[in-house]
Amino acid sequence: MIPVSVITGFLGAGKTTLLRQVLRDPRWADSAVIVNEYGEVPLDHDLIAASEDAFVSVSTGCLCCVVRSDLIETLLDLARRRAAGEVQPYARVLIETSGLADPAPILHALMTDERVAATHSLASVVTLADAVHGTSTLARHPEAQRQAMLADRILLTKSDLATDTAALQAALQALNPAAPQRAATHGAVEPEWLFTQGRLPDFLEASARHSAGVASIAITREAPIPALALTLWMQGLAEHAGARLLRLKGLVALAEAPEKPVVVHAIQHMVHPLEWLDGWPTADHRSRLVLIGEGIPRHLPARLLAAIEEEVLDSQPPDRG
Amino acid sequence: MTPPELRDLLADALALWAVPGRLRIAEGGVALEGMALRVYAADAADRPVRWWLERPGQRRPCTSVLGLLRALRNAVGAGEGEARRLRVALAGAPDNISLPGA
Numbered sequence: 001m002i003p004v005s006v007i008t009g010f011l012g013a014g015k016t017t018l019l020r021q022v023l024r025d026p027r028w029a030d031s032a033v034i035v036n037e038y039g040e041v042p043l044d045h046d047l048i049a050a051s052e053d054a055f056v057s058v059s060t061g062c063l064c065c066v067v068r069s070d071l072i073e074t075l076l077d078l079a080r081r082r083a084a085g086e087v088q089p090y091a092r093v094l095i096e097t098s099g100l101a102d103p104a105p106i107l108h109a110l111m112t113d114e115r116v117a118a119t120h121s122l123a124s125v126v127t128l129a130d131a132v133h134g135t136s137t138l139a140r141h142p143e144a145q146r147q148a149m150l151a152d153r154i155l156l157t158k159s160d161l162a163t164d165t166a167a168l169q170a171a172l173q174a175l176n177p178a179a180p181q182r183a184a185t186h187g188a189v190e191p192e193w194l195f196t197q198g199r200l201p202d203f204l205e206a207s208a209r210h211s212a213g214v215a216s217i218a219i220t221r222e223a224p225i226p227a228l229a230l231t232l233w234m235q236g237l238a239e240h241a242g243a244r245l246l247r248l249k250g251l252v253a254l255a256e257a258p259e260k261p262v263v264v265h266a267i268q269h270m271v272h273p274l275e276w277l278d279g280w281p282t283a284d285h286r287s288r289l290v291l292i293g294e295g296i297p298r299h300l301p302a303r304l305l306a307a308i309e310e311e312v313l314d315s316q317p318p319d320r321g
Numbered sequence: 322m323t324p325p326e327l328r329d330l331l332a333d334a335l336a337l338w339a340v341p342g343r344l345r346i347a348e349g350g351v352a353l354e355g356m357a358l359r360v361y362a363a364d365a366a367d368r369p370v371r372w373w374l375e376r377p378g379q380r381r382p383c384t385s386v387l388g389l390l391r392a393l394r395n396a397v398g399a400g401e402g403e404a405r406r407l408r409v410a411l412a413g414a415p416d417n418i419s420l421p422g423a
Contacts, residue, residue, distance in 0.1 A: 231407075232387060236390065238406065238407040240337055240338070271409050295337070297336045300336075303330045304386070306322075307330055307386045308386055
């Protein structure tokens with residue numbers, strides 16, 4: 001499987017600078033890059049100046065609006081050329097979205113297209129936030145908020161130009177407490193931190209936060225949760241919260257196998273196949289779930305889970321042992 | 322689920338659907354004022370029915386709390402809204418998963 005990382009960030013956040021830095025690193029030069037530019041002149045292509053033949057530019061408009069045609073076809077065409085030896089055998093794909101893009105449709109396309117899923121896997125979503133203008137950008141542009149809410153990692157750019165990033169960090173933390181933040185100057189950051197974290201639990205210490213209609217909601221459960229209850233709960237959230245549920249992450253002890261925690265990861269109503277770990281990463285064996293959504297009552301997820309769990313447990317036949 | 326717990330859950334659901342309404346505990350269940358709706362738990366003898374959604378001249382059985390929420394949503398006119406069906410992504414796990422501290 002070819003890992004695919006999506007790089008988002010509002011206009012001017014420094015996505016192109018970051019990519020240029022990453023591709024200069026010999027360990028990451030074997031990356032294919034897909035750039036979505038919102039304009040007729042593909043400036044970013046020239047700015048990145050990748051040396052790899054695999055570099056591809058998409059400049060037909062906002063990627064989230066034409067994603068199924070352009071992004072999917074570009075990925076598949078790239079993979080065909082890779083298989084045919086027409087481009088160097090790149091190790092990963094980095095997708096830079098336009099600054100105005102909503103990442104959700106892009107992620108859905110990556111997760112649901114059968115042809116893409118056969119050869120690619122979504123590795124991470126990285127969101128860049130401008131340390132100088134980020135606070136006002138978040139306040140004025142819903143697109144920027146959604147980019148932050150959907151991130152696995154948040155990179156603060158231009159931090160050398162900002163006198164104080166505390167307000168921005170707090171705003172980002174409120175939008176997405178599950179995403180670790182790190183500061184970078186001129187794109188200087190370890191690519192491993194950005195692109196190889198997979199989907200595992202950086203969010204374990206996340207707590208509930210709220211800001212202007214956006215809420216991150218944390219649920220901690222001592223007792224293992226029946227698999228059926230977990231599934232029904234996610235279905236209920238998808239059904240009733242719809243597009244307002246942006247992300248769901250969790251490390252859950254299932255009643256059927258509590259010693260092997262399961263990683264839950266969803267983007268809106270799209271759930272990654274569950275992944276079981278061989279064991280708990282820490283001594284804390286509680287189930288922990290973090291939701292990020294817009295306009296979701298803060299107690300609803302926990303109350304719904306408790307109600308469903310009660311029904312599921314009540315439906316189980318008595319233990320005959 | 323006790324009547325207060327049911328009330329709190331339904332109040333959250335109404336808020337999620339942006340449906341104004343006041344809920345109160347009534348007759349062993351929960352009543353939605355102004356809409357003549359009442360929700361209450363079914364007797365054990367009624368299984369598999371777990372919940373009843375009652376309105377004048379009509380009583381609808383629900384076999385789960387999710388079914389109850391769906392029925393209530395229709396009853397209050399919130400419709401499908403942004404309803405989505407849960408989908409499982411086709412993409413496999415990335416090759417480079419790493420555990421913290423591993």
